[in-house]
Amino acid sequence: GDSVTQMEGPVTLSEEAFLTINCTYTATGYPSLFWYVQYPGEGLQLLLKATKADDKGSNKGFEATYRKETTSFHLEKGSVQVSDSAVYFCALSDSSASKIIFGSGTRLSIRP
């Protein structure tokens, strides 16, 4: 079945460092891809999405490009801030069931 694999955390970076969180997927058909973020004590929030191959989703300085040839959707940010500390989930749509399949999450901690 469809699945998402993302890099295990925790990931610890210094402020202003470059961030990459890897995500690969397995899917039949042409899913939409998502990154969700969960700040401490809160529910998941949609960070960005891409609905077809070569689309780039972006929000709050974060970017991810839908790469069909490598089945990847890596999350990047050029300069992270302490406020970016959170858990990040990669996800894909399961069109056959109208639901989202989430990865296991990657915890990101940013040092001042």
Add this chain to the structure above:
Amino acid sequence: DAGVIQSPRHEVTEMGQEVTLRCKPISGHDYLFWYRQTMMRGLELLIYFNNNVPIDDSGMPEDRFSAKMPNASFSTLKIQPSEPRDSAVYFCASSPGGRSYEQYFGPGTRLTVT
């Protein structure tokens, strides 16, 4: 819009007691999802509804768990009897459906069973 509303935000109960978690989805959303999140198991989909009808409850851990959606604006997740291993954060999410699969999450209910 107020977003997805869940109540209570925190619940502490003793083993064997009945627990009811409540959710109000975003108005106009056709899908409602219940998730459980723990450190050990991560985020798990328990059950989801489309137009108030349960579609897939394969994630419900056992018969002690039940969920209902009596109308488009309200859903409950009930645990009876509760056990310490049910301690987790329970999230409700809703989605407009159609070609949009985006889900909007509530703030969660933190359940502690002692």
